[in-house]
Amino acid sequence: MGERPAGRPGEERADAARNRAKILAAAEEIVATHGVEALAMADVAAAAGVGVGTLYRRFGDRSGLAHALIDRREREFQAAYLSGPPPLGPGAPAAERIRAFLHALARRTVEQLDLLLVAETAGPFARFGGAYHAYHRHLAILVAELRPGRDPSFLADALLAPLAANLLSYRRELTLDGLRAGLDDLLTGTLPE
Known part of the structure; x- marks a missing residue:
């Protein structure tokens, strides 16, 4: 045939x-x-x-294979924060959406940490590819809504920094609850309402 x-x-x-x-x-x-x-x-x-x-x-390469293994969960996560129910999806105030987004991303990162470590450390800028760009843009839009006049791009990077796979791998003792509590503290100090 x-x-x-x-x-x-x-x-x-x-x-x-x-x-x-x-x-x-x-x-x-x-x-x-x-x-x-x-x-x-x-x-x-x-x-x-x-x-x-x-x-x-x-x-x-191995990094590309790791990205492919991560892809299905990534698509589900993006659908949830772009069009899912609030507070992760549209319809909730910006502060609630930011917190829900970071908590959901923390869970996702912890659950796929070893794969993300392979994918994010393949090169000096491997972490800053498609998913990071989408996260950054999403957070920057919400930050700009919540804190007009601030630099939303910088604040989005600051909020995403603690979720780097290499940092979380280094800090293996940090639990998901501890990570979420730390993110909440960061939000309180960075984006007070």
Whole structure:
């Protein structure tokens, strides 16, 4: 039968979609069973039944594979703060939305800390990619609403800084409750109503 051509530009071929699903399932299994430190490209390729070249062409490197494993939860999180119910989603006052956003992001970060550490430390600016940009923009809009006349870009960076994967990995003793309490203290000092 031969290879099925893709439809519209940017559409994934059926065999490529199957390979992607097999690769991500194999990578998730390796991480669940052995931890992120066992996430080696050759092992993932072998477990998925694809060539290592396919894996590198598809994901670039280990960091790209980590980003792909994070992606589903990231999409759910973005949908929740962009269009979900308040206070995380639209409809609540800016201060409540900021707090809900940071608390939800803290939980997400703690739950996927090891994967985020791989993804965020691949290069000097790896942390500041697409998701960070979206978080920053969201917070800057809310900060500008709450505190007109302040620098919303700087304050958004300051609010996101404690959630860096490398910092949280370094501070492993910090619980989710402790992290949220610290974020609340930071909000009280930075964005008083």
